[in-house]
Amino acid sequence: MERLSGLDASFLYLETSTQLLHVVGLIELDPSTTPDGYSFEKLKAELAIRARMMPGFRRKIHDSRFNLDHPVWVDDPDFDIDRHCHRIAVPAPGGRKEVAELCGHIASQPLDRSRPLWEMWVIEGLEDGRVAVVSKMHHSGVDGVTGANMISQLCSLEPDAARPEIADTRGNETGGANNMELALGGLLGFASRPVQFAKMLPSAMPLLPGWIGRARRGEAMPAPFTAPRTSFNGTITGHRSVAFTKLAIADVKTVKNAFGVKVNDVVLTLVASALRMYLEDRGELPDSSLVAMVPVSVHATSDRPGTNKVSGMFSQLRTDIEDPAERLQAIAEANVVSKLHNEALGATLLQDWAQFASPATFGAAMRLYAGLRLAERHPVIHNLVVSNVPGPPVPLYFLGARIDGMYPMGPVFHGAGLTATVMSLEDKLDVGLIACSELAPDLWSLADAFPEALEELVKAAHEREQTSTQVATPS
CATH class of the missing domain: 3.30.559.10 (Chloramphenicol acetyltransferase-like domain)
Structure with a gap:
């Protein structure tokens, strides 16, 4: 247990x-x-x-x-x-x-x-x-x-x-848990929460003033509730639409090396560029930048128990910038700020406060939130979730069959009905998209914008390299 x-x-x-x-x-x-x-x-x-x-x-x-x-x-x-x-x-x-x-x-x-x-x-x-x-x-x-x-x-x-050697744990099976043990352990855990809350509160008090101070100095990631509204930021239904596409990692690295940025910066720029094309075609492109919530793994730094060891970083997608090269550089600069800010908040912040989650309170609140369509009544927290998952640069076989593509897709949430997940595998970058069908009815047009977005960046990279060569070797 x-x-x-x-x-x-x-x-x-x-x-x-x-x-x-x-x-x-x-x-x-x-x-x-x-x-x-x-x-x-x-x-x-x-x-x-x-x-x-x-x-x-x-x-x-x-x-x-x-x-x-x-x-x-x-x-x-x-x-x-x-x-x-x-x-x-x-x-x-x-x-x-x-x-x-x-x-x-x-x-x-x-x-x-x-x-x-x-x-x-x-x-x-x-x-x-x-x-x-x-x-x-x-x-x-x-x-x-x-x-x-x-x-x-x-x-x-x-x-x-x-077959890999996997420890056989079947001898340790306990079947159903002892309800008395479950209740006593739960009582002890519940009784300790006020003490845990009292210990955590002093460290939490400076978070908001600190965020405001960082924002004034230009050292803060985007704040929640500052994202512009789009058609996929509303109350979701239970229907899901899926689309996917495949990109060449060699092209991504060409862009990365030409501009001196990280692969994650290029990935976020591809998402931003594809979204800009998608929203422009629908006549819905906001004047201000879209904001993505980017999950950050803290497995290497968190000592808390549990399976989910993540924090969340808000990232500007700079969809308000027309030029793709300028957009990439702006995203790279903003990501440095967001990463430092996220690290300052602490690797275990989300895990620690989630300990106080209550099934009765959270469940009832979420049902009420959905029923009243409150996601459409307050400012948008963030526009979508974007994840970048690094995979092996070699061929993989799933139970003997070669993997031609692997497209992870996370959940979508009320207020953010679109999730984009990018995974590298062998020599490809696999892009998986999942959305609420009613909020993003034409998801393939977004998926098909990714190759065009990468083509734009590769062209900008070649132009940048050509200019650098000309400057380095004047006639």
Whole structure:
């Protein structure tokens, strides 16, 4: 039995029928590399073996009406791979739009909380004989790092690599938790909260004055509630649309090296440029800059318990700047400021305050917030979520099948109905987009803007290099 941290539990408390807080991943596979040929039965059997060896795939939520603290994780004694691994065929012709539509439908369905909070859907019938896998994992059990680690244990660097050695923990299964133990532990945790609050309050008091002081000195990241309103900043429904695209990492590095910036700066600029094109085409481009919330992993610096170890950084996307090169440089400069400000706030700030989350308060508040459509009545907190996930620069194989594309997609929230996730893999940058269907009905036009955005930046990079060469070698 392991108690959830406040941040982990918050993803359970804040989930509603429309705000689904699971993480989705679309993996495109080439099954021709599978040793002895691909079959769904073989893939499911191998997945079952590995899942039974990995506690993260077998644990489920347990709670009691007498528990005053957060729920706990327990091993599911009735774990059955057939409840988690499903097979489905995509409609003809099996192209990217048909796959995305099916993925969006899967993303729109909640996970069953009576079982371990994950599913995998194997999609067959894609064009060129390919296969896709859609994974769903609840955010209470994974963040970007832990989710990637779990998936990595299903992958290898060779198609016929031996199964990795994974410690067999099945002998430690406890099944259902003892409700008396759960209640007593919860009572102790609940009773200690006033003391924890009293300890944290003095350190929290200077945060707002400090933010104001940094803003006056030009050393602050954008403040919440300062983002302009767009069509995807409203109350979300439970419907999800998905789109994705693929970019060349070599082109991204060309831009990075020419302007002396970081890969993350280029990624944010690509998102900003694509959004600018998307909103301009719809006649909706705001005069002021869009603001992205960028999750930041604190696994290396946080000593707090729990699975989710993240903080959040607000970033200016400078969509108000027309020239792509100027936009990139402005984003790079703003990111330095935002990163330093985020570090000053502390790596564990979000984790510490989330410990005081209450299921009754958070759940009721979120249902009221959605029912009254309050996301449309107050200033926009941030426009969207943007994540950049570094992956290996070498080919990967998922249970023997070569991965042609891997597109992670985080949840969307009331007030911010669009999420963009970018993942590097081998020599490509895979861009996954997920949105509330009603707020972003034409998501493919946004996805298709990314190659054009990169082309603009590559052209600007070549012009910059050419100018530098001419200056360095005068005639």
